[in-house]
Structure formats: structure tokens, C-alpha cells
Amino acid sequence: MAKTLELEFVTEFGKTARLSVDNPKEPIDGSVVKAAMEEMIASGIFTSTNGNFASVKGARVIDRNVTEYEMV
Template identity: 85%
Template sequence: MAKTLELEFVTEFGKSARISVENPKEPIEEAVVKQAMEEMIAAGVFTSKNGNYASVKGARVIDRNVTEYEIV
């Protein structure tokens, strides 16, 4: 079972940009995630093809199960 924390931002041009974090530390605290995202924006270290990150849009955890079958 693989989990990914997906952070979604709005760029300076009004487009969406995402950062994915594999295997996030749990439990996820919304206030901590929001604060970290705001600090990333303030630091200006991330950008995308749609411009610099301007505001927080949201966050979500994606929980994925993969079952492989041997087909002969």
C-alpha cells in the first residue's frame, strides 16, 4: 500500500501546480501542512511552467493498492 501526499498550489497566472510527497509521515495534521505550504510560497524556491507559486489551493492523501497477478 503506497500513500502520497499531494500539495496543490495556485500559481501567479491562476493555474494549478502540484508537489507530491511519497510515504508522508502520519498522522497528517492539516494546520502543519498548510503552514509548510505557505512557507514554501514565501521562500520562492518552487516554480512551475505556469509561474511561481502564489497561494495554497489544497492537499490530499492518495492511497493506492496494487495487486499483481501472474498470468501465464
């Protein structure tokens, strides 16, 4: 079972930019995630092809199950 924390930001041009964190530490605290995202925006370190991060849009955990089948 692979989990990913996906952070969504609104860029300076009104587009959506995403950052993914594999295997996030659980339990996930929404207020801590939001504070971290606001720090990322304030630092100006991250940018995307759609512009600099301007505001927090949201966050979600994606839980993916993969079942492999042997082909004989």
C-alpha cells in the same frame, strides 16, 4: 499500499501546480501542512511551468493499492 501527499498551489497565473510527497509521515496534521506550504510560497524556491506559487489551494492523501497477477 502506497500513499502520496499531494500539495496543490495556485500559481501567479491562476493555474494549479502540484507537488507530491511519497510515503508521508502519519498522522497528517492539516495545519502543519498548510504552514509548510505557506513557507514554500514565501521562500520562492519552487516554480512550475505555470508560474511561481502564489497561494495554497489544498492538499490530499492519495492511497493506492496495487494487485499484481502472475500471468502463466
